[in-house]
Amino acid sequence: MSEESVSEFSTELAELARDLVRIPTENPPGNEGAAAEFVYDWFREQGIEATLLEEPDPDRQQVGARVGEGGPTVVLNGHLDVVPAGDPEAWTADPYAGTIEDGRLYGRGSADMKTGVALAMLVARDLAPEIRSGELSGSVVVHAAMGEETADPGTLTLLERGFDGDYGIVLEPTDFRVATSTKGLSVYRIVVEGVATHASQPDAGTNAIDEARPLLDAIGEYDAELRDRGGSLCGGAFATVTEIEAGTGSNLAVVPDRAEVVLDRRVLPGEDPDAIDAEVEALLERVREERGVETTWTRIQTYASSSIPIDHPLATSLRDRSVEAVGGDGGVGEPWGIEAATDARNFVNDAGIPAVTWGPGDLDQAHTVDESIDLADAEIARGVLEEAVRAFIE
Structure with missing residues (x-):
C-alpha cells in the first residue's frame, strides 16, 4: 500500500476500521481479547464509560459502552470475531494488513463487520456532547461482542448485563437495506x-x-x-x-x-x-x-430466526434515510429480510427489544477471499446512522 493511497483515503473511520482489521480475531478458536482491549481503551480515551466483560468467557473478552443515562436508548451492536482467513497465499494481500486501495478497505473482517463496529464507536462519541448537555435526552449503548460467528452468547450476555435499550441496530453489511427479519x-x-x-x-x-x-x-x-x-x-x-x-x-x-x-x-x-x-x-x-x-x-x-413488523418506526426511519442518502436501487427502499443469521435474534427473542440489521458493505463480501468494503459507502452510512439515532433519542 503506497503512502499516496493512505493519504487519499485516510479518514477517521477508515483508520479506525483498518486498526480493527489489523487485530486478528479468528473464530474458531476465538481470540477477541486484543480487539476488545483496543475498543475499551479507545472509549476510555474518549471519556466514554466502558466495561471490559469477561463473561461469558474470560479468555474472550468483549466490550459494552454507554453514553447517557436517560431514555430512550438505542443499542448499536457489532461483533469482534471473524471467520478464519484460510490460506493467506490465496489473498491478493495479507488478510490482516488492513490494505486501503482505490477507496476500499481490504482484509478479513473489513465488511463482516469491523467497519460496523467502528461506525458504532464513532457515532456514540459524536453524539456524546449533545447527550451530556441535555440537548438529547436519550442514550446510546455500543456492543463490541464476542462469538457471533459460532453462536456464542456474546450479545446475549451484554444485554443481560445491562447493556440493553429500547431499540437495537445490528451493523452487519446489508448494502443499506433494512432487514426486519433474519433467517x-x-x-x-x-x-x-x-x-x-x-x-x-x-x-x-x-x-x-x-x-x-x-x-x-x-x-x-x-x-x-x-x-x-x-x-x-x-x-x-x-x-x-x-x-x-x-x-x-x-x-x-x-x-x-x-x-x-x-x-x-x-x-x-x-x-x-x-x-x-x-x-x-x-x-x-x-x-x-x-x-x-x-x-x-x-x-x-x-x-434462532427473528422478526419485527416491516413498518416498525425503527425500520421505516432507517429505510427512509438510506433512500435519501443512496437512492432506492438494490431494494434499499423495500421491506427485506436477511438470509443470514444475526445477533438481532438476541434483541428480539431474548430481550424483547425491537431490532433491525443494517449497514454498509455487501453481504457477498463476508467470509470471502479478498474481503473488502467501499469506504465512501461507510462514510455515508456514518451520517445516516448518526441522524437515525439522534431522531430516536431526542
Missing part, C-alpha cells in the same frame, strides 16, 4: 455406524461411507421438499450437507467403521427448532426403515 439455522451432526475391516476384504465388514449414501440422498430429497414449501421475507429454507468425515486418522487400507455428516438446516421466521428436530428425526427413521441404515444425531449449533 436462523440448526446444525446437526449425524453419525453412521459401520464395521471396520481390511480393504482387501471389504465384504467382511460394513463400509460406513456406503451406509451414508442413502442418508445423503434423503437429505437431498428433504432439501427439495423445503424449497417447494415457499419462502419468507428472508428467502426459503434449505437443508445442506456442509461436512463429511470418515476414515481419517486411520490406516489407508481400513474400511471405515464410522462416518459423520454435518447437516445445515436454514430456519425461517416462525419455524420452531423443536419441530425441525422432529423433521430430522423422521428423515433418519425413514432411512433406517427403507435402507436399514442406523444413525444417531445431535444438534450442535442453533441460531
